[in-house]
Amino acid sequence: MDVKIDILTLFPEMFDVFNYSIIGRALNNNILDINTVNIRDFTKDKHKKVDDYPYGGGAGMIMAVQPIVDCIREVKTKNSGNVIYLGPRGRTFNQSIAKKLSREKELIFLCGHYEGIDERVYKYIDMEISIGDFVVTGGEMACIPIIDSICRMVPNVLSSTESYTEESFYNGLLEYPQYTRPECFQEDSVPKILLSGHHENIRKWKRAKSLIMTRDKRPDLFEKISLSKEDQKLIELYKEK
Template sequence: MKIDILTLFPEMFQGVLGSSILKRAQEKEVVKINLINFRDFSTSKHKTVDDYPYGGGNGMVLKPEPIFAAVESITDHEKARIIMLTPQGKTFNQRIAEELKEEKHLIFLCGHYEGFDERIREHLVTDELSIGDYVLTGGELATMVVMDSVVRLLPGVLGNEGSVETDSFSTGLLEYPQYTRPEVFREWKVPEILLSGHHQKIEEWRRKESFKRTLERRPDLIDINKLDEKDRALIKE
């Protein structure tokens, strides 16, 4: 996968691109990530990228010219998903991450100030994503969130491929509780069933715990009418 990130603050990405899973994914060449400062595409003397809003009001608006020029400088941008990060976009979730992981090329547009000139949204972007109902200073943190959750799904990125399949939301449910050594910490014991070595019983326990947890915390994720007999019996237990 190729990812291009248009930002006025490329230095903000240093930590996240230089550490852990995103670093490893680039080293393994599963993903190639380019940072593009769209200020470099401003043709004005002072490299201006924003201007006052027509009609008045607070703050500054990102101008269309440098952003269009930066995107159009990217090879094969016509075939890419061009994603604007905006609090007005569709709320990002695991289903959208699964969909984006199938793409070969993603371009992220990080806004700042009051946001983008509307013509960028109308005539350049293919998708608008929000990471939640709150307002950030810029699109950089939102891009990191979306990119991280997409890249970890790419084959070969995580050491243990299985972990993606059982993660919260991948199964439609929240993940079951996890334990590791020691068997007893202070006086708190790991549930007996997990030490039994009985794989089928462990699977059943995990599925039941996933349902329990999801019903307690996120009942909106479960449509009881769509459950099969086995799962219905599990949640009645």
């Protein structure tokens, strides 16, 4: 097993999505081991409650400290990875974080729900990640795309490294335009350079289009790129092609 991931959640069934497509194949091939652990199984409340009203008043319910901490402690006996909480205080998730986490052999994800978690749980959390400045129903909604993004970069999950190294964001750029058959559709043709078989010219075209698309569509990303002399020439060469 290359990577072991435990997900602490109140809704394990939400992660059935990982049984399909690329991640499902990696699970079947024992490249990944993704487990869900139901936090509710660790509550000492006879009614299986895992939440309660907040001290000091306020809207909604708060996930209680006891079942979460006991759940973390139990999982830690089998998984030594960092505990990652999906919450609003964390760093906004991006490809750089995904790369870093994809190198870990063990990870534990904690999914909050309701209005959040008891503050005392933070003592047991190593890292907090957010997917952006908006509200979702629970941490499960954030956890799914994060785990998917991480697992795609684990060796042998995809058919070749090219499958992700040229994708948008991997190197800080949007991906270049791509085409497949037919060569011409309603008088709209595939760029001739892609049909030329000239690998170096195709490489330059792809690089130029990736730079230009990032500049035009995501200037915030483009500002972070250190352009080489070749990059500058390629942008000028292909700006209207």
